[in-house]
Amino acid sequence: MKKNLFTAAKPTGRLTLGNYIGAVDNWKKMQEENNSIFCVADLHSLTVNIDPQELRSNSYAVMANYLACGLDPKKAVLYYQSQIPAHSELCWLMDCITSMGEASRMTAYKEKAANKNMVSVGLFNYPMLMAADILLYDTDLVPIGEDQRQHLELARNLAIRFNNKYGETFVVPQGVYQKVGAKIYNLQNPTKKMSKSDFDNSGNILLEDSIDLIKQKIKRAVTDSESEIRFDPQNKPGVSNLMSIYAVLTKKDMKEVEKFFEGKNYGALKGEVTDIVIETLAPVQEKFNYFMSNTDEIIKIAQDGAEKIREKAENKIKLVKQKMGLIF
């Protein structure tokens, strides 16, 4: 029997090569075998300081990239989180079974809240909204990058806690992580993940970057003072990151990659990585540009997508309310 799959990206910026390798390219394969829902988590974007115009254009761009990367509305549901109010509603119900302690332990929250003048309640609530996203649709599988592991564990704990207290209601979801490439790092700071939410994108390859910009960013990627091309993330994070990118995009395993680069220098590594990144992104960019100039198609796809799952979400909310003793 097909499994239910749910995953999302938040439109706080434009998708990066990290999102492609760690997430979307894998989702494309998984849509073939599962009942898949691919969400653009626009409500989550409100946890950062983002102006409406930017949010709107990022929201179009993330959906355009989903489509350009091969997520297919004929095979899967694509929609925006804010189209279905049940997400926000379930978030509140999840809030009420989450302890302050466990929410305060979320490392993404701690990192994002550090050194900020204003930390919103929304940022604190972020993981409970994510749990709601997942639990609304009886999700079995959640393909995500390593950085989301702790959030997924919380979603699992909340599902189990709810089921124990109120009776069997939620499917306990399982995270699906890629072996190589589950985390792609910033080219300028290779111990930090490549992120679309950064202010400075010099170390992030965006899926929309021009060929010249991609060349420049990879050329300037930080390496180390040795010359040997060896996969050793601890001691050689920059080189290992470039090797991971190369391995995933050429579908080679790391042993093969090490052998291929034996005796070659860092210039050769960067040249090969540049070529494969450009080759991978060229067809994606062509489709992306098409959708960005036809945003009416994006709206239609998202509306159709939301209509397919609205009832399921509403029924789940009714069930949860009934179990919790709310009258509706």
Ligand code: TYM
């Ligand atoms: P987001 O938007 O940060 O990232 C989307 C997906 O891309 C993965 N990812 C990466 N993988 C490898 N290397 C990287 N450098 C890298 N950066 C990002 C992320 O792990 C993620 O899988 N909270 C989520 C969005 C979300 C969600 C959900 C996900 C909202 N609701 C429900 C799953 C289920 C987020 O911010 O992802």
